[in-house]
Amino acid sequence: MHKNIFIDVPEKVEESQVFKDILSNLEEEGLGDDGETIYILQRPMLVAQEKKYYEYGVTLIVQNKKIIFIDCSPYESDNQFEYYCEDFIDDINALVTEKYPQYFKVLGRKREWSNFFVKGSKESHEILSKVESRKVKILTSVIIGSIQQFVDFDESTLENEEISVLEAVKNKIMLFDTNQTKFVYKEDVDKPIISLQGLAGSGKTELLLHKIRKIFVDETTARIGVTCFNRVLAESLTSRIIDFFNIMKVSEQITAKRLFIAHSWGSRNDPNSGLYSKICSAYGIEFQRYSNNRKNSEVWQDAINYLKTQDFEPIFDYLFIDESQDFEPEYIKLCSMVSKKVYVAGDILQNIFSENSMFSYEDTDYVLNRVYRTDPRTILFSHIIGFGLIEKPVVRWLKDNEWEMAGYEVSQPDKAGMVTLKRENIKRFEGSDELSKVSSIKIFNEEITSDSIARAIDDIQEKNPDVKASDIAIVFTYYNQRHTRPIAKELGRKLLSDYSWDYVLVPEEKRIGHDNEVTITNINNVKGLEFPFVIVVANQELNTISKTDLKEDIEREIRKRNALYMALTRSFISSYLIMSNNNVPATYLDKLIEATEEISEKPIIRVKKPEPDDIIDEKLLYGLNSQLIKTQEDLILEILNEFNVTDSDKRDILEIISRKKEIKNGTMERKVVKSIIEQAIDFLN
Amino acid sequence: MKYEDNKVQKEIIMKTPQELAIKYHERLSIIEAKQEFSDIVNRINYLFFSTKNELIYFCLVLYKYFLDEEENKYSTFEKEEKQSILFKFSFYRKNDRILVDSENKLMSIYLPFIPIIDNGNRYLESRFNQKEKIDINDIIFLLDYFEASIFLNYEQLSPMEQMIRIENIKDDFTRSGEGFADIDADKMGRLISELLYYDSSYLRYDIDFECSIEIDEQGRIIEEKVFNHPPYHIDSDYRDSPSYKIGFDKKITKEEFIKLFQFENNAPAMIIRSGYKPKELVQDVKAYKEQKGEK
Numbered sequence: 001m002h003k004n005i006f007i008d009v010p011e012k013v014e015e016s017q018v019f020k021d022i023l024s025n026l027e028e029e030g031l032g033d034d035g036e037t038i039y040i041l042q043r044p045m046l047v048a049q050e051k052k053y054y055e056y057g058v059t060l061i062v063q064n065k066k067i068i069f070i071d072c073s074p075y076e077s078d079n080q081f082e083y084y085c086e087d088f089i090d091d092i093n094a095l096v097t098e099k100y101p102q103y104f105k106v107l108g109r110k111r112e113w114s115n116f117f118v119k120g121s122k123e124s125h126e127i128l129s130k131v132e133s134r135k136v137k138i139l140t141s142v143i144i145g146s147i148q149q150f151v152d153f154d155e156s157t158l159e160n161e162e163i164s165v166l167e168a169v170k171n172k173i174m175l176f177d178t179n180q181t182k183f184v185y186k187e188d189v190d191k192p193i194i195s196l197q198g199l200a201g202s203g204k205t206e207l208l209l210h211k212i213r214k215i216f217v218d219e220t221t222a223r224i225g226v227t228c229f230n231r232v233l234a235e236s237l238t239s240r241i242i243d244f245f246n247i248m249k250v251s252e253q254i255t256a257k258r259l260f261i262a263h264s265w266g267s268r269n270d271p272n273s274g275l276y277s278k279i280c281s282a283y284g285i286e287f288q289r290y291s292n293n294r295k296n297s298e299v300w301q302d303a304i305n306y307l308k309t310q311d312f313e314p315i316f317d318y319l320f321i322d323e324s325q326d327f328e329p330e331y332i333k334l335c336s337m338v339s340k341k342v343y344v345a346g347d348i349l350q351n352i353f354s355e356n357s358m359f360s361y362e363d364t365d366y367v368l369n370r371v372y373r374t375d376p377r378t379i380l381f382s383h384i385i386g387f388g389l390i391e392k393p394v395v396r397w398l399k400d401n402e403w404e405m406a407g408y409e410v411s412q413p414d415k416a417g418m419v420t421l422k423r424e425n426i427k428r429f430e431g432s433d434e435l436s437k438v439s440s441i442k443i444f445n446e447e448i449t450s451d452s453i454a455r456a457i458d459d460i461q462e463k464n465p466d467v468k469a470s471d472i473a474i475v476f477t478y479y480n481q482r483h484t485r486p487i488a489k490e491l492g493r494k495l496l497s498d499y500s501w502d503y504v505l506v507p508e509e510k511r512i513g514h515d516n517e518v519t520i521t522n523i524n525n526v527k528g529l530e531f532p533f534v535i536v537v538a539n540q541e542l543n544t545i546s547k548t549d550l551k552e553d554i555e556r557e558i559r560k561r562n563a564l565y566m567a568l569t570r571s572f573i574s575s576y577l578i579m580s581n582n583n584v585p586a587t588y589l590d591k592l593i594e595a596t597e598e599i600s601e602k603p604i605i606r607v608k609k610p611e612p613d614d615i616i617d618e619k620l621l622y623g624l625n626s627q628l629i630k631t632q633e634d635l636i637l638e639i640l641n642e643f644n645v646t647d648s649d650k651r652d653i654l655e656i657i658s659r660k661k662e663i664k665n666g667t668m669e670r671k672v673v674k675s676i677i678e679q680a681i682d683f684l685n
Numbered sequence: 686m687k688y689e690d691n692k693v694q695k696e697i698i699m700k701t702p703q704e705l706a707i708k709y710h711e712r713l714s715i716i717e718a719k720q721e722f723s724d725i726v727n728r729i730n731y732l733f734f735s736t737k738n739e740l741i742y743f744c745l746v747l748y749k750y751f752l753d754e755e756e757n758k759y760s761t762f763e764k765e766e767k768q769s770i771l772f773k774f775s776f777y778r779k780n781d782r783i784l785v786d787s788e789n790k791l792m793s794i795y796l797p798f799i800p801i802i803d804n805g806n807r808y809l810e811s812r813f814n815q816k817e818k819i820d821i822n823d824i825i826f827l828l829d830y831f832e833a834s835i836f837l838n839y840e841q842l843s844p845m846e847q848m849i850r851i852e853n854i855k856d857d858f859t860r861s862g863e864g865f866a867d868i869d870a871d872k873m874g875r876l877i878s879e880l881l882y883y884d885s886s887y888l889r890y891d892i893d894f895e896c897s898i899e900i901d902e903q904g905r906i907i908e909e910k911v912f913n914h915p916p917y918h919i920d921s922d923y924r925d926s927p928s929y930k931i932g933f934d935k936k937i938t939k940e941e942f943i944k945l946f947q948f949e950n951n952a953p954a955m956i957i958r959s960g961y962k963p964k965e966l967v968q969d970v971k972a973y974k975e976q977k978g979e980k
Contacts, residue, residue: 267856269853289856481821485821508825
């Protein structure tokens with residue numbers, strides 16, 4: 001069956017000739033090939049099951065066309081079909097006017113939109129205008145339960161035939177595709193741990209929100225827990241849940257008893273500050289603080305071992321873990337012990353680095369490989385970096401089914417051993433298809449200064465005159481108070497003086513940017529966020545990998561590539577990468593620039609399929625995740641601890657060594673750092 | 686050192702009540718906390734402080750501007766009138782005061798740490814121990830601590846519990862922000878004690894006609910109210926209950942307010958004439974009321 005068709009009809013309808021004809025017609029006409037999902041269903045998803053519909057009635061929704069009611073009955077059906085059409089529209093009207101009044105604001109009264117529904121059988125109907133198509137899309141979202149929040153929605157754009165790219169991004173209407181609808185409304189898997197894997201930008205988190213809401217409303221006694229790695233993520237997720245519940249008119253108050261949202265760790269004195277602290281307090285496990293000297297996995301294992309000796313009841317009915325790739329397998333195991341059911345949602349490609357079998361291809365229950373946020377060329381490029389596809393050795397070469405899971409089409413190798421990697425060009429928002437004329441990814445080979453970052457901003461402004469401060473995020477791959485902050489501050493002053501834009505420095509202010517603010521941030525704080533434009537500043541040294549390098553060095557390099565992948569895929573429209581020969585080998589940088597040229601028009605690249613010997617040993621990749629990047633600061637501290645330096649001396653030493661060029665360039669070579677520290681200690685004595 | 690008239694256009698607390706509620710709701714539900722915090726945030730952003738934590742937080746915000754050399758941060762904005770100035774602040778080393786100047790309000794408080802500009806380098810010095818230099822990282826940490834303190838009342842905790850809070854913030858910083866790894870928790874503890882130790886020496890000059898107006902049955906201004914709440918007055922404390930008002934017989938300028946603090950050697954002190962009930966004040970209140978009526 002066609003992959004872009006979502007079907008939810010009774011069996012007898014599926015067996016009917018009329019229905020079979022509909023399917024074959026759709027196939028013939030090639031509808032849905034642009035990546036937009038076709039829906040064939042009997043009832044709107046959000047209408048209570050008690051409400052019955054005519055058993056042969058079916059509604060067919062194809063984007064850019066009117067919504068069609070079809071009678072699949074083999075018999076003459078009296079007035080049943082007429083009633084079906086009326087009931088359907090009435091129920092939609094109730095949702096629009098009563099349940100989700102934000103829709104009433106954009107759609108208006110029934111008479112203003114009911115003419116987008118027609119009765120018919122299989123004949124195709126006229127293509128609608130852009131204005132009409134938008135309204136059909138909005139109606140579709142009510143029917144399939146992909147409820148929009150319309151928070152910053154500008155209704156005036158709804159009536160404009162032509163809108164700018166930025167307007168299209170800001171006012172886009174997201175529809176669940178087949179997999180997404182199944183996950184939220186028609187879950188067909190019954191397992192204690194359900195794994196939902198998506199690429200960055202595939203709408204995972206939004207989907208989790210819908211699922212959480214559904215359980216919260218449908219099962220009034222269920223105890224639900226939600227967690228993600230760090231405080232920043234947990235706070236932004238909490239905020240999203242509050243706003244989402246508000247918009248979705250969830251009447252019951254969110255209390256920690258029913259819906260517990262916290263980051264993964266927490267603190268000893270406040271059991272509600274984190275999931276681990278909650279578990280410790282609930283079962284009387286001794287709480288351990290985060291420490292540089294002890295592996296997180298050991299901390300979780302201690303808790304698991306303790307629980308194994310106890311007779312205990314789960315404290316949750318459902319536990320949701322977002323960005324699961326950031327967690328050690330032990331953590332997820334611990335979660336599955338304290339909850340009846342666990343949903344883990346993570347990034348497919350980062351999970352491939354995990355030795356946890358629940359993330360394997362076979363064990364993933366829902367795959368979301370269609371990326372609605374980011375341009376496919378940007379995604380391809382991010383994978384080129386993340387997987388080291390143009391490096392030797394290659395960091396990671398996927399198996400055929402894994403490539404498919406990641407949304408790729410891979411050709412057979414030619415005589416020279418070259419293969420083509422291709423991503424589908426899907427329609428992400430109105431006008432996104434026309435963006436292929438403009439590069440979605442650009443590398444600036446320049447020294448990292450506030451000026452080079454400003455040049456990227458100029459480029460954005462030139463192509464998008466209506467760009468606002470809040471449309472741009474600047475992401476430093478390495479944020480350090482001593483080295484990066486001065487550049488960030490200088491950039492901030494430039495934004496104020498040259499652009500009249502204010503800014504927020506997220507690593508220290510720890511808040512979301514306001515309307516007139518450019519977001520200046522780092523890897524740890526940008527996860528889960530999205531912006532029309534992203535400028536990634538690669539101010540961390542990037543080295544070529546050799547198979548003879550120390551394990552620790554290889555791991556570090558892979559993590560840096562992973563971090564770049566994550567940061568680059570935050571954009572809706574385009575991503576900029578500022579890299580310099582000062583800390584990236586020139587040959588590698590040239591290759592990356594070449595790659596951006598090759599993919600500038602289409603998300604297709606030819607690369608050499610590596611021989612098994614030219615791929616990094618899988619064992620090295622296990623347990624790697626993007627979060628635990630060992631920073632230069634960590635390395636310095638490690639060495640300082642070896643020297644038994646006092647806290648107050650530490651400050652002076654850090655001050656002295658921070659002026660050294662090698663340190664500024666972010667070197668992570670232990671030998672180099674150690675000798676610089678030794679010199680500083682000598683100087684102080 | 687005089688460090689004058691730095692224009693600030695950003696509110697003191699930039700986090701939204703929702704962001705704060707998520708972070709600090711502890712004993713309340715997030716929704717309740719959001720409502721409660723929203724009032725606190727509004728009050729602070731209007732420069733009405735009611736606890737010492739809030740005053741300290743405010744000082745730290747000013748220190749951050751100072752250390753970041755951002756006194757002229759918004760100079761271009763001003764030209765384009767994109768954002769109006771919310772307040773101006775000055776540091777006076779002579780008698781260790783901060784002066785804050787906003788619409789219809791002048792405020793002065795004690796300068797807890799000593800701001801130093803040495804050969805273009807800026808830093809702060811502790812008064813307890815002048816060898817203790819305080820840099821931007823320390824201030825960022827302290828801001829975090831006192832922000833939490835405003836909403837969670839850390840001052841009510843035992844010193845041991847306070848130290849645990851400091852360790853928790855340190856954990857958070859080391860986990861999520863790079864470059865904070867050398868935070869010295871003991872030093873933070875000392876600086877927090879120091880900030881809480883000093884009296885804030887708060888004084889606020891307000892121009893407030895609204896509260897001076899009370900009308901009798903004939904619609905006339907009641908004079909007693911004018912002298913009970915003089916439209917040009919000084920509040921002696923940031924807390925309501927111990928505060929009392931000292932009125933002026935006319936509107937005073939910023940310069941006159943500054944003179945109260947006797948910056949110059951041998952500067953004359955202000956002398957209060959007792960039992961004096963200036964008629965002009967009643968006239969001013971009447972004029973204000975009539976003008977308001979016309980609008």
